[in-house]
Amino acid sequence: MAWHVVFLWFWVFWLHSVVGQNYEETITHFPEVKDGKCVFPFRYRGGTFHDCVMFNSKHRWCSLNETYQGYWKYCSEEDFAKCMFPFWYRRLIYSECTDDGDLFGKKWCSLTRNYNKDKVWKYCD
Numbered sequence: 262m263a264w265h266v267v268f269l270w271f272w273v274f275w276l277h278s279v280v281g282q283n284y285e286e287t288i289t290h291f292p293e294v295k296d297g298k299c300v301f302p303f304r305y306r307g308g309t310f311h312d313c314v315m316f317n318s319k320h321r322w323c324s325l326n327e328t329y330q331g332y333w334k335y336c337s338e339e340d341f342a343k344c345m346f347p348f349w350y351r352r353l354i355y356s357e358c359t360d361d362g363d364l365f366g367k368k369w370c371s372l373t374r375n376y377n378k379d380k381v382w383k384y385c386d
């Protein structure tokens with residue numbers, strides 16, 4: 262293996278353990294609020310998230326407060342972030358999923374009204 266591959270390998274392991282520790286410390290310490298509602302975007306450990314997150318968990322979860330404070334739940338189908346229509350991308354307003362700008366020609370949508378500013382998106386089903 263070339264040295265940079267080895268380096269990447271170690272980096273991934275290191276990141277995995279760090280994120281894993283964060284997950285153990287902060288999420289499972291508190292009980293899941295099963296009937297809660299995800300709040301997007303939410304802030305968690307210095308990051309801002311517009312969709313459910315994984316963080317070394319088998320399931321994706323979300324925060325129930327704008328800033329995570331121990332209230333959380335695992336995401337089910339209806340919890341994941343939804344497309345936001347219409348949204349602004351480059352100079353156009355889109356009211357449906359588009360393949361514009363996608364390298365693979367797959368349809369995507371923005372998770373906020375202003376893609377140019379927020380740059381959060383997901384692929385459409």
Ligand SMILES: *[C@@H]1O[C@H](CO)[C@@H](O)[C@H](O)[C@H]1NC(C)=O
Pocket residue numbers: 294297298325326332
């Ligand atoms: C955070 O969300 C939970 C669940 O919705 C709620 O009970 C709690 O009051 C919220 N905390 C704050 C500070 O708003």
